[in-house]
Amino acid sequence: MGLKEAYQEKIEAELQEWNARINELKARAANAKADAKIDLYNRTDILRAKLEAAQAKLQELKQGGAEKWDEIRLALDKDLDYLKTTWESTRPQREHFQEQIEAQIKEWATKINEMTDKAQQAAADIKARMSKEILEMRDLKDEVKRKLTDLKAAGDEKWESMKADTERGLDDLKKRWDDFKAKYL
Numbered sequence: 001m002g003l004k005e006a007y008q009e010k011i012e013a014e015l016q017e018w019n020a021r022i023n024e025l026k027a028r029a030a031n032a033k034a035d036a037k038i039d040l041y042n043r044t045d046i047l048r049a050k051l052e053a054a055q056a057k058l059q060e061l062k063q064g065g066a067e068k069w070d071e072i073r074l075a076l077d078k079d080l081d082y083l084k085t086t087w088e089s090t091r092p093q094r095e096h097f098q099e100q101i102e103a104q105i106k107e108w109a110t111k112i113n114e115m116t117d118k119a120q121q122a123a124a125d126i127k128a129r130m131s132k133e134i135l136e137m138r139d140l141k142d143e144v145k146r147k148l149t150d151l152k153a154a155g156d157e158k159w160e161s162m163k164a165d166t167e168r169g170l171d172d173l174k175k176r177w178d179d180f181k182a183k184y185l
Helices: 003-031 034-063 066-090 093-120 124-153 156-184
Strands: none
Touching: 003 034, 003 066, 034 066, 093 124, 093 156, 124 156
8 A cells, every 4th residue: 555545544534533523513413402503503514514625635636646646635634634623613612621621530540540559669657648648639530520520411501610610629639739749759
């Protein structure tokens, strides 16, 4: 398989992934409340147009000769970047916030696991104190995770207050982490 074919295969896979994302967004729109439904359908239309433009460029790439390959490939890459940018810019604040919190929860889980490993190597008295504080941080992280689950299910009227509550939970976890680092690291 040559470079051109491998690139085409990669782009086809990306376009299929984008198509699936857009279809999922459209399905969510069908089940949304009226104002959210309008927003989601508008996003779907914008993204579908960008996807179709990229698909047309891919067909042009497949049919084009080697002399236009670089030019079309660069244009296609630009279309895909634009599709990603459009996705990000049209994504509602709520969805973006939830993804950020999920990423932070994963980061905290990793940090807590690393500290658990370090605590196992500490002297017995320090190990006991570290383990207690790590357990408390793990509980805080789990509480933030529960708050995120509640936030995802919340209606628009409760979302802002639940968002603030989730942010406070992360702030508490960070303060505990900073305190932990000052004591043991």
